[in-house]
Amino acid sequence: MRRFGRTIVTAALAVAVVAGTAGWAVGDSRPAVTGPPPGSAAWRAGSVGGRPLPDPRAASPREVARFFAGLDGSARRELLRAHPLVVGNLEGAPLPLRYEANRTAVLATGEARYASLAGPGRQILAFDPRGRGLVAEVFGDLEEAAHVSVIVPGSDNDAAAHDARRTPHTGPAGMARALRDAAGGSTAVVAWTGYTTPVGVGPDAAGGRLAEAGAARLARFTAGLDAVDAPDPVLFCHSYGSVVCGLAARHTDATDVVVLGSPGMRADRAAALGTRARVWAARGPSDWIADVPHVRFAGLGHGADPASPAFGARPVPASDVRGHTGYFAPGTRSLAAFAAIAKGEVR
Known part of the structure; x- marks a missing residue:
């Protein structure tokens, strides 16, 4: 009976899995954005030069790339x-064409909250x-x-918040800029808020529904990325983003999966992720994510602690990281290690 009681308490604590950056505010459940991009029905009904257009839902990125190569x-x-x-938003389409298309799409919304995304020099790969x-x-x-990294963020990130004022070197764009500056000019970094993230703390943050859709x-x-001949990426997965990466790892060609401030990856150990990528984990001494119960019960919680030795991930030095969002701060040991991983310098 005592053991059952402990299980119930643990399950209740799992609801408090905090996978984002907004503190302890209660969050609402949100529907995940899934499926092909807006306008796909009109696209499927169209043609160019008498040729049918590839179905955004069914065509692989390689098929899309071959289609555009013939135009x-x-x-x-x-x-x-x-x-x-x-x-x-069509994976496999030429990169410059996607940048221009997204600039056009942002301007077409007429919404002030997105306007900065269409600014000069912005390379918006998806919108x-x-x-x-x-x-x-x-x-x-x-x-x-020569090297590509992808930042996969956690809760409270979306298109409207992409250019919001933040503490420097936090948020997807801030992390990406910091990593690119540290890794140098041969490295490209993508800030990828390409999935519906949880808002605050609630069932979405404690559960895996949004992570499954994001994966x-x-x-x-x-x-x-592979379809346009970009190098195999390194995934840097922060907070709830590490849950996404844990579920996606076996389905990507990533060379490395680096998790930071992780509540769990929905796996008991690194080997269970089913990936040939090297798996790394970082957690700073003052990151409150350490207080989140690393359990899974009735669909809540994200499992084993990736920063624990038993998980089997390679450790990333993070003794000088402050809080939950300080992993990319210039001068930190974590950022130096991230840059070395991004450039393939660590074997």
Whole structure:
């Protein structure tokens, strides 16, 4: 009976899994953005030069890449003008075309909260205004990069918050800029808020529903990178983003999966992730994520602690990291280690 009581208490504590950056505020449940981008029905009904267009839901990124390779510049621009939301979010489409399509799509929304995303020099690789909005931005030259990293963030991130004022080196864009600066010009970094993240603390943060939807989107995103001949990526997964990466790992070609401030990866050990990627884990001494119960019960909680030796991840030094969001602060041992991993310097 005592053991049952402890189990119930542990299950109750699992509800308090905090997987984001907004503190202890209660969060609401949110529907996940899934499926092909807005405008896909009109796209499927269209054609270019008498050729049918690849189905955004069914065509693989490789098939999409081959389709665009067979089009001349005028045909590509015709599709961009008619279907900017589809072209901008279509994995396997040429990168410069996606940047231009997303600039067009952002401006077409007419919403002030997104306007900065269309600014000069921005390389917006994905933009979807559904729900709270999804966005991915490239820092560096993804077409010429020798190394590619992808930042997968945790809770309370969306397209509207992408350019919000934050403490420097936090948030997806801040982390990506810091990593790119530390790793150097041969590395491109993508800030990928390509899934619906939890808001605050609640069933979404403690459960795996949004992570499962996010994992499918992350796997397709990495397949899109492969389709345009980008290097195999390193995934840097913060907080609830590490739950997404844990579920997606076996379906990506990532060389490394680095989790930081992780509540768990929905696996008992690194070997159970089913990936050939090297798995790394970092947790700073003052990160409150250490107080989150590493359990799974009745669908709540995310399992074993990736930072524990028993999990089997490679440790990343983080003794000088402050709080839950300080892992990319310049001068920290963690950022130096991240840069070395991103550049493939650690064997």
